[in-house]
Amino acid sequence: EDKVVQSPLSLVVHEGDTVTLNCSYEVTNFRSLLWYKQEKKAPTFLFMLTSSGIEKKSGRLSSILDKKELFSILNITATQTGDSAIYLCASNAGGTSYGKLTFGQGTILTVHP
Amino acid sequence: GAVVSQHPSRVICKSGTSVKIECRSLDFQATTMFWYRQFPKQSLMLMATSNEGSKATYEQGVEKDKFLINHASLTLSTLTVTSAHPEDSSFYICSADRGTREAFFGQGTRLTVV
Numbered sequence: 001e002d003k004v005v006q007s008p009l010s011l012v013v014h015e016g017d018t019v020t021l022n023c024s025y026e027v028t029n030f031r032s033l034l035w036y037k038q039e040k041k042a043p044t045f046l047f048m049l050t051s052s053g054i055e056k057k058s059g060r061l062s063s064i065l066d067k068k069e070l071f072s073i074l075n076i077t078a079t080q081t082g083d084s085a086i087y088l089c090a091s092n093a094g095g096t097s098y099g100k101l102t103f104g105q106g107t108i109l110t111v112h113p
Numbered sequence: 114g115a116v117v118s119q120h121p122s123r124v125i126c127k128s129g130t131s132v133k134i135e136c137r138s139l140d141f142q143a144t145t146m147f148w149y150r151q152f153p154k155q156s157l158m159l160m161a162t163s164n165e166g167s168k169a170t171y172e173q174g175v176e177k178d179k180f181l182i183n184h185a186s187l188t189l190s191t192l193t194v195t196s197a198h199p200e201d202s203s204f205y206i207c208s209a210d211r212g213t214r215e216a217f218f219g220q221g222t223r224l225t226v227v
Contacts, residue, residue, distance in 0.1 A: 041122075042206060042218040043157070088156060097145045099210030103156040 002027045004091050006104035014112050017079050021107045023089030024071040031094040033072050034101065035063055038086040046074070046087075079111045116140055117209045119219025126197055126226055134192045134222045136163075136207030142187035143209035147216070148180070151204040163190040163207075197226040 003026045013019055025033060032050045036043035047056045049065035049072055056063050060079075065072045076083055086108050090101040116139040126132050136146055144165045149157040161182055162170040169182035179201075181193040190209075194201055206221040 041221050042119075045215060048215065090157075097147075097162070097210045098213070099145060099147050099208050099216035100159065100162060101147075101157075101208075101216060102159070103149075105156045108154070 002091060002093060002102045004089055004102050004104035006087075006089050006107050008107060009105060010108040010110070012110045012112065013079055015080055017111075018075065018077045019079060019109065021074040021076075021087050021089075021109070022071060023073070023104055025089075025091045025104075026070065027091045027093050027102070029094040030067070030070075030091065032092045032098075033065055034090045034092065035072070035074050036088040036090065038088055038106070043088055076109075079109075081111050081113055084109055084111045117143075117207065117217045117219040119207055119222055121222060122220055123223045124225070126224070128198055128226055129196055131193055131195045132197055132224060134194075134205055134207075134224075136190045136192070136209070136219050138188045138209045138211070138217070141209075141211045143190075143211060144187060145210045146184060146190040147208045147210070148182065148190075148192050149206045149208070151206065151221075157206065160192075163192075165190075194224065197224070199226045202226045 007022045034048045035046040047063045052067040060077045063074045086106045088106045089104040118137045120135045146163040148160045151157045160175045163184040165184045171177045184190040207219045208216040
């Protein structure tokens with residue numbers, strides 16, 4: 001059974017701090033790893049990673065995948081209160097639809113002013 | 114980007130009644146859609162894969178007679194929670210596969226059974 005584990009489960013920081021969220025996975029026939037941000041409703045897509053060592057970046061967020069060690073990290077620099085959310089990591093396996101995802105438990109990030 | 118619309122966004126129903134949730138892909142055809150459930154402070158758990166024109170594929174532990182899925186067209190999948198009970202109260206969310214490398218999520222439905 002495919003498994004995705006995130007850590008920490010929750011994190012409280014102050015504005016301006018940098019945070020690193022972790023995601024490890026055990027997936028048969030791994031194809032991709034995805035990061036989502038969830039506020040009150042549907043998750044919004046952040047990154048999809050398929051290759052090791054290639055950093056993806058979007059503003060203050062960046063993510064990288066290590067397929068040898070089976071993990072990914074999501075970094076957020078200069079955090080803002082608007083970054084407060086649940087961050088979800090999910091895996092997708094080859095041979096299945098791209099939409100079929102196994103999610104981790106999520107990391108609840110709280111950014112205080 | 115692709116849009117997936119889910120309706121209703123919130124529903125409160127009495128115990129023992131059935132509730133239907135719709136998931137529509139608005140600007141693309143989706144042969145496959147997915148239904149997830151999320152309990153408070155927990156992650157999304159895949160319930161079933163909805164296949165257009167054929168039976169849904171349910172994940173282990175999900176009762177197919179309780180959670181009826183119908184995918185009658187390429188743009189619409191419905192999830193019916195039959196004989197709902199308070200323990201079925203949850204956030205239900207669908208996603209659709211457009212055949213690109215990304216899943217598009219609906220807004221979710223918060224179901225409260227009283």
